[in-house]
Amino acid sequence: MIKYPTSLKIHVDNVGSCLTHCLPFSEISSTMAEHFHLNTPLLESTSMSRRVGTTVYLKMENSQPSGSFKIRGIGHLCQQLARQSKGVVCSSGGNAGMAAAYVARKMGVPATIILPSSSPQMVIQGLQDQGAAVKIVGKVWDDANAEALRLAETEGLTYVPPFDHPLLWQGHASMISEVAASLGPSVKPGAVVVSVGGGGLLCGVIQGLKDVGWADVPIVAMETVGADCFNAAVKEGRIVTLDDITSEAKCLGAKTVCKQAFEYSQCSELTIISELVTDQQALHAVETFLGRLPTLLGPLLVIVCGGSSVNMEQLISLKHKLQT
Structure with missing residues (x-):
């Protein structure tokens, strides 16, 4: 298990604040003409904060028009x-x-x-x-x-x-700029939690952290066992290719992590903690998230990356499969 210093803080705005700062409907079309994504809410989860003993903020990328970051x-x-x-x-x-x-x-x-x-x-x-x-x-x-x-x-x-691709990472970096703007100059997250498939989100978050002067903020890079190309590369000290994707997180998995993500893992100026969970643990986390979502109120920062390839029927079926 990862142990963080007691001073660790992780930030997310409350719902009222998020609604206050939402774009008026009349401005949405002009904003999306400039770029296709939306400025997503940053919310505090009181239930998750109680579980981990520090404030947990969620960057709600699942609210993007295409369903994900x-x-x-x-x-x-x-x-x-x-x-x-x-x-x-x-x-x-x-x-x-x-x-x-x-x-x-x-x-x-x-x-x-x-x-x-x-x-x-x-x-x-x-x-x-x-x-x-x-x-x-x-x-x-x-x-x-x-x-x-x-x-x-x-x-x-x-x-x-x-x-x-560098242009992808530059685009993804915008979510961290939004987080910094929401938190204000006096607040800095103690860590950022991201999921890793091929490494694009990780690279974008790192670029974003550098852009706002938060390069010293630790990143917890999460993968499921069987879709763990980044963790395998970190352990081996070189890029490796998995034989197969054996995790149920099929659409998340890539057999080889991108070169830039691996190079970041070898950079002494960055703190990237690679962690694995089983499919069962990942499913439990999803259930916990969905079950507690209505209690979201408004500082660990978790990127809720979203997903267009999962629904409740699939989650129930997967739970059944993993229990047998």
Whole structure:
């Protein structure tokens, strides 16, 4: 278990404050014309704060129009690279694909999303509802990504990587700027908790922390056992490729973490703590989060990254599976 100093603080605004600072409806369209993401709420969870013994703030990225934080980076990348494009192509098990499809529709360019066979039908339908063409290739993300790269080269499409590009990280960094603006100059989080798949969110959070002068804030990088390419790389001291994704968190997993995320883990100026949980522990955390969500009121900072490929029916089914 990780032990933090007693002075550790983790911050999130209360609901009233968040509502006070929400954009008026009349301003939403103009804001999204500049960028496709929204300034998401920063909320304090009293129940989680009691559990860990310090104030816990939640950055509610699940409230983004595409359902997750991915729209920040992908929206920024598409604005820079795809305005005059014949179309975009993205490999994704869910969230990145949904963000790419949403942004492409808003920009008026065609989107082709390549998914691994592990992707749920609800994800496929959601992408098609956004007007994207969906193609199923391979078993895991790496297979789908190889096809996306091939299409980008042979058909002249703009390749939208799910997690490995500086423009993505620059876009994701905006969430930390929002956190700093919400907390004010006198408050600094004692740690930031993020989930890691391929490492894009981690890289964006690190860039954001540097941007606001919080580079010394520790980051707890969470993965599930069986989708732990970052933890494996940290342990080995080199980038490694997992044989397979055996965790139930299929759309989160990549077999290889991006190079920048690994390089950050080797940087002595940063404190990155890599931690693993089992699928059972992750499911319990989701249930706890959902069960306590109505008690959210308004300083550890947790990035609630969102997800477009899970619903209550799937959670109940997964709980059943893990209990047998």
